[in-house]
Amino acid sequence: MSKNFYWPVGSNEAKDRLGERFSQLHLDTKISASHAKPLTNADPVVVPIYHSSTYRFKTIAQFDEPNHGSNFVYRRCGNPTTENVEVVINEIEGGAGSLLYNSGLAAISAVFLEFLGAGTHLISMSPIYSGTSSFINETLKRFGVEVTFVDVEKEANFAEAVEKSIKPNTKMIYFETIANPTMAVPDILGTLEVAKKHKILTCIDATFSSPYLIHPLNLGVDISLHSCSKYIGGHTDVIAGVVTVASYDNWKKLKLQQLTTGSSLSPYDAALLTRGLKTLALRVDRISENAQKTAEFLESHPKVSHVYYPGLESHPQHEYAKQVMSKFSGMIAFDVGSAENAIKLVESLKLIIHAVSLGGTESLIEHPLSMSHGKQLLRDSDGPTVAPGLLRFSVGIENVEDIIGDLKHALDQL
Numbered sequence: 206m207s208k209n210f211y212w213p214v215g216s217n218e219a220k221d222r223l224g225e226r227f228s229q230l231h232l233d234t235k236i237s238a239s240h241a242k243p244l245t246n247a248d249p250v251v252v253p254i255y256h257s258s259t260y261r262f263k264t265i266a267q268f269d270e271p272n273h274g275s276n277f278v279y280r281r282c283g284n285p286t287t288e289n290v291e292v293v294i295n296e297i298e299g300g301a302g303s304l305l306y307n308s309g310l311a312a313i314s315a316v317f318l319e320f321l322g323a324g325t326h327l328i329s330m331s332p333i334y335s336g337t338s339s340f341i342n343e344t345l346k347r348f349g350v351e352v353t354f355v356d357v358e359k360e361a362n363f364a365e366a367v368e369k370s371i372k373p374n375t376k377m378i379y380f381e382t383i384a385n386p387t388m389a390v391p392d393i394l395g396t397l398e399v400a401k402k403h404k405i406l407t408c409i410d411a412t413f414s415s416p417y418l419i420h421p422l423n424l425g426v427d428i429s430l431h432s433c434s435k436y437i438g439g440h441t442d443v444i445a446g447v448v449t450v451a452s453y454d455n456w457k458k459l460k461l462q463q464l465t466t467g468s469s470l471s472p473y474d475a476a477l478l479t480r481g482l483k484t485l486a487l488r489v490d491r492i493s494e495n496a497q498k499t500a501e502f503l504e505s506h507p508k509v510s511h512v513y514y515p516g517l518e519s520h521p522q523h524e525y526a527k528q529v530m531s532k533f534s535g536m537i538a539f540d541v542g543s544a545e546n547a548i549k550l551v552e553s554l555k556l557i558i559h560a561v562s563l564g565g566t567e568s569l570i571e572h573p574l575s576m577s578h579g580k581q582l583l584r585d586s587d588g589p590t591v592a593p594g595l596l597r598f599s600v601g602i603e604n605v606e607d608i609i610g611d612l613k614h615a616l617d618q619l
């Protein structure tokens with residue numbers, strides 16, 4: 206080892222700041238000074254986890270400078286590790302700013318609470334993620350927000366049905382790029398035309414398509430959001446959400462709200478997103494390829510009555526999907542005829558894991574009626590109906606032959 210490989214005497218910020226006085230401090234004070242940052246020339250390749258809950262001010266005057274001289278005062282209000290991810294996602298999405306939240310639902314509820322209020326009217330696509338629909342039905346309605354659900358499957362022309370639902374107090378149109386759990390795809394471009402014509406704010410949950418496949422803001426959406434717990438994180442080890450807005454004014458409103466509601470993301474979770482994001486394109490390319498082949502296999506299988514995958518020509522809204530995506534992500538819904546068959550199938554799988562959630566490297570499957578969407582059905586009397594035999598399948602990055610082999614084996618048990 207070279208003599209210069211290591212310097213035995215390091216330096217740290219407390220020592221540098223206190224100079225001679227550092228060596229005169231009491232032992233227990235010196236020990237407690239271990240918090241001070243090291244002074245090194247190190248230039249880490251990976252953004253470090255800044256876990257400090259507070260930041261030093263050099264002068265009182267600094268507090269009065271724009272952004273207090275830096276964006277960082279107190280962790281709830283801003284954190285370098287978190288901000289790094291916000292900058293990257295905003296760049297991918299082409300927005301005026303992004304904000305990370307401590308879950309996808311925290312991101313969704315922040316948007317609803319900021320832009321809707323008593324006496325305003327929301328038009329929401331249906332079906333949507335059950336947690337979102339619960340928030341709309343149980344919280345927004347309680348705060349005096351009027352809601353109209355427009356069924357993306359029943360309505361032959363979704364954009365026209367949205368337009369027919371507009372009232373003088375309609376403030377927001379909310380939809381998903383691909384509906385959870387049925388994989389219906391709304392006419393995004395048609396709906397945006399309607400929204401622009403009537404000057405109504407649009408917000409889309411693009412979780413299922415990921416920010417790699419669709420860029421909603423470039424299409425004219427005002428607010429794009431994701432549960433980062435899915436494709437962005439990509440490794441089933443983080444719960445987070447992100448909102449990206451087209452207008453800086455809207456970003457400021459959400460940022461001010463976040464300071465007071467305390468919904469920002471922890472830097473540990475932001476570090477997981479930093480890592481996950483790096484392979485988003487690789488993962489979603491592989492997953493889309495696997496999903497297309499798996500959907501084609503399922504479509505040809507006699508025990509499967511319906512397959513819903515936006516990349517299949519048989520998908521009722523395949524043409525709408527093609528308008529906004531060239532690949533179709535990894536979410537498939539398929540019907541095996543009855544709840545009994547569905548349950549038997551998930552319990553017979555060996556490689557594919559029976560669990561809620563989606564968008565990770567591993568293939569996951571769930572039965573919406575028993576798991577993610579059962580409660581929603583009980584709450585929305587006029588809400589969507591999820592077929593009893595429907596399964597929601599999140600295709601992973603495994604070798605597609607093994608995914609298909611596992612499904613084939615389980616289907617043979619029915």
Ligand SMILES: Cc1ncc(COP(=O)(O)O)c(C=O)c1O
Pocket residue numbers: 308309310311334336381385410412413431432433434444445446562
């Ligand atoms: C489409 C969609 N949006 C939002 C969410 C909520 O995200 P989170 O679980 O990160 O709160 C989910 C969760 O499954 C989802 O599927």
